[in-house]
Amino acid sequence: MTAARNETWALLGGFALLALLPLVATNFYVTLASSALVAAMLALSLNLMVGSLGLVSLGHAAFFGAAAYTVYYLVPSGGSLSFLVTLPAAILVASLASLVIGAISLRTKGFFFLMVTLAFGQMVFFLFHDTKLGGGGDGVFFTRPGFSAFGWEIRLDRRARGVATYYLNLLLLAAMFFGLRALLQTLFGRVVAGIRANEHRMRALGYDVYRYKLACFVLSGALAGIAGHMWAMQKGVVNPELASWHNSAEALLMILLGGLRSLHGPILGAIAYTGIGEIADLLTERRKLVEGLIILAAVLLLPQGIAGIRLKRGDG
Numbered sequence: 502m503t504a505a506r507n508e509t510w511a512l513l514g515g516f517a518l519l520a521l522l523p524l525v526a527t528n529f530y531v532t533l534a535s536s537a538l539v540a541a542m543l544a545l546s547l548n549l550m551v552g553s554l555g556l557v558s559l560g561h562a563a564f565f566g567a568a569a570y571t572v573y574y575l576v577p578s579g580g581s582l583s584f585l586v587t588l589p590a591a592i593l594v595a596s597l598a599s600l601v602i603g604a605i606s607l608r609t610k611g612f613f614f615l616m617v618t619l620a621f622g623q624m625v626f627f628l629f630h631d632t633k634l635g636g637g638g639d640g641v642f643f644t645r646p647g648f649s650a651f652g653w654e655i656r657l658d659r660r661a662r663g664v665a666t667y668y669l670n671l672l673l674l675a676a677m678f679f680g681l682r683a684l685l686q687t688l689f690g691r692v693v694a695g696i697r698a699n700e701h702r703m704r705a706l707g708y709d710v711y712r713y714k715l716a717c718f719v720l721s722g723a724l725a726g727i728a729g730h731m732w733a734m735q736k737g738v739v740n741p742e743l744a745s746w747h748n749s750a751e752a753l754l755m756i757l758l759g760g761l762r763s764l765h766g767p768i769l770g771a772i773a774y775t776g777i778g779e780i781a782d783l784l785t786e787r788r789k790l791v792e793g794l795i796i797l798a799a800v801l802l803l804p805q806g807i808a809g810i811r812l813k814r815g816d817g
Contacts, residue, residue, distance in 0.1 A: 512765060516675050523664045531663050532735075538670040538777035539731050543748075544755040545677055546724030546768035551753065551763050553685060554717050554788070555697035557615055560602065560622030560748045564595040564722040566744025567625060568729030570635060571595075573739050574644045581654075584646040584734055585667075591730035592723050598625075599722020600715075607714050622746050630741035640740025666735050673727055674768070681724075682764055693717060758799055760806025769807045773799075 519538075523531050547561045568591035575590055576582045604618045629635025648655040648665060653813045659667055684690055692713055695703045733739055742748065751774070752767075759770025774796075781791035803809060 512678075513591070515765075516671065520668070521673055523667055527676050528660055528663055531667050532778065533775065535667040535670050535735055536669070537772045538674050539728050539735065540553050540752075540755060540775060541768040541771035542670070542674050542677060542728035542731065543725055544752045544759070544771045545681070545764075546721050546728060547749070547752045548756050548761075548764070548767045549681065549717055549721040549757055552693060552764075552766075553574065553690070553693050553697065554714060556714070557753070558606075558618040558754075559615060559746045560606075560618035560620070560625075561721070561725055561752060562746065562748035563602070563622040563625035563731070563744050564599050564725040565729035565748065566629065566739075566741070567598050568592070568595040568726035569733040569739045569743050570629060571726075572646060572730055573636075573641060574731035576646060579644065581644055581647040581649070583649040583654075584730075585650055587646045587734070588727070591733075592726045595726025596719055596723040597730065599719045603715050603722070604719030607711060607718060619746055622744065626741050626744045626746070629744060635739070635741055638741060640738055640742075642738045643733075645735075645737040658759070666731075670731050671737070673720075673731065677724055677727065678764065678768065685764070689713070689716075755795060758796055758806060760808030762805065763808040766806050766808035773807060 519534070522534055526534070543561075543565055547558065550556045550558055550561070571591045571594045572587045575587050602618070602621045606614055607623065607691025608758055609617050626685065630638050635641075648662075655665075685693070692708055694701065695706075695708075696710055696713060699708055728744065732743065755769045755770035755774045757770070758773055759768065774792075777795050778788060781788040781795075785791055799807075
């Protein structure tokens, strides 16, 4: 109980430190940190499948991209629309997409599940890339959703809007994290953990394994939709690469880097991955090479990820 309480206080302290960042950082670092929070939301949503359920998907970015494009479709050309409208819509689209894809993909297992999700992800990618539906391969710019409600709008300059978006990202990430943490401590979470450990045993105990897996898949997709919406709201541009398998693979790398077995691992991994990318840009033009070497070293030296460093020290 004490260890869990200490961990909770540590997590709250971490979020508090992140909340103080805009007070001391320049616009560039606030924007960079905001992007890291969006990446953390995507990684955390995928970790519900990978870490909790034990299913690896390479099509997860499809829900991220679909949600981002939903924002583009909804915001009128030259006009503005409240994020209180675009956010629920993006979540709904991502949820419906994950329901359809999950209902089919979860009929398979193991390697076949991985390949089916990859296939669906590439379908969504080419839907936006090769048709006029997504504006082509270069993507499209649009007016970002505004901070407004019931006819009342907050008009913000560039700096203030960046800070407001950062805090909205932080609030959504915290709600996502603590919401998942509470959910995984319920009967639902225990059944999901049981399915990961021994699916046949859970089925023998009378649980509808397929429905639990589908519920996880849809919830995971919905959370990815939140991340996709916030990407679009922050950047004001969407392109087909948002739905590509590379984006799903990067989210998997963040999970591995941060720690597969902990809920806060993907958040640490996303922040570290974003930081590694910026450092690599400063050192060389071959960013991917530096990223790969650092991540390879981290995986070899930290098998439990960044989140496992404290546990290692405690064992000693």
